[in-house]
Amino acid sequence: MAKTRLIPDETHPITVEASAGQVRVRAGETIVADTAESLTLQESTYPPVAYIPLSAVDPSLLRPSDTETYCPYKGDASYFDLVTPDGVIADAAWTYAEPYDAVSGIAGHLAFYPNKVVITVS
Numbered sequence: 001m002a003k004t005r006l007i008p009d010e011t012h013p014i015t016v017e018a019s020a021g022q023v024r025v026r027a028g029e030t031i032v033a034d035t036a037e038s039l040t041l042q043e044s045t046y047p048p049v050a051y052i053p054l055s056a057v058d059p060s061l062l063r064p065s066d067t068e069t070y071c072p073y074k075g076d077a078s079y080f081d082l083v084t085p086d087g088v089i090a091d092a093a094w095t096y097a098e099p100y101d102a103v104s105g106i107a108g109h110l111a112f113y114p115n116k117v118v119i120t121v122s
Contacts, residue, residue: 003070003072004072005072005100006072006073007073007102008043008073008102008103012043012044012073013042013043013044014041014042014043014044014073014074014102014103015041015042016039016040016041016051016103016105016106017039017040017042018037018038018039018040019038019039019040019050019121020121021036021121021122022034022035022036022121022122023035023036023038023050023052023119023120023121024119024120024121024122025052025057025112025117025118025119026117026118026120027061027082027084027086027089027092027116027117027118028084028085028086029086030061030084030085030086031058032057032058032061032082032084032112032117033052033056033057033058033110033112034056035052035053035056037053037056038050038051038052038053038056038109039051039105039106039109041103041106041111043073047114049111050111050112050119050121051106051109051110051111052109052110052111052112053108053109054095054108054109054110055108057093057110061082061083061084062080062081062082062083062093063080063081063082063083063088064078064079064080064081065078065079065080065081065090065091067079067091069094071096073100073102073103074096074099074100074103074106075096075098075099075100076096076097076098077094077095077096078094078095078097079091079093079094080092080093080094080095080110082116082117089116089117091113091116092112092113092116092117093110093111093112093113094110094111095109095110095111
C-alpha cells in the first residue's frame with residue numbers, strides 16, 4: 001500500500017533551523033550527547049524537537065530497536081534503545097535516515113523523547 005506523503009504548508013508548517021546554544025542529552029548520570037550543532041524542528045503546534053548530529057552522540061550507548069514509524073511529512077523513522085550503566089531505555093531516540101525534502105536537514109540526526117532522557121539547552 002502506498003504511503004500518504006504530505007508537504008508542509010501554512011496549515012501544517014514545519015521549520016528546521018540551527019538550535020541556539022549547547023544541547024546536552026543525559027540518561028541518569030550518563031551523557032548521551034553534547035553539541036552546539038543541533039537543529040530544532042518546529043512542526044505545526046507540536047513542541048519543538050532538538051535533532052542531534054549522530055557524530056555528537058555516544059555510539060556505544062545506542063542499540064537499534066525493531067520499532068519503525070511513518071510520518072507523512074517527514075518519512076520513515078527508525079528507533080534506538082539507549083543502553084546505559086543504569087539499564088536500557090527502550091525506543092529513547094529516533095532518526096529519519098532518508099527524510100523527505102522539506103526536512104532533509106535532519107538526515108544524519110537523532111531526536112530523543114524528553115520523557116525518557118533529560119535534554120538541556122544552555
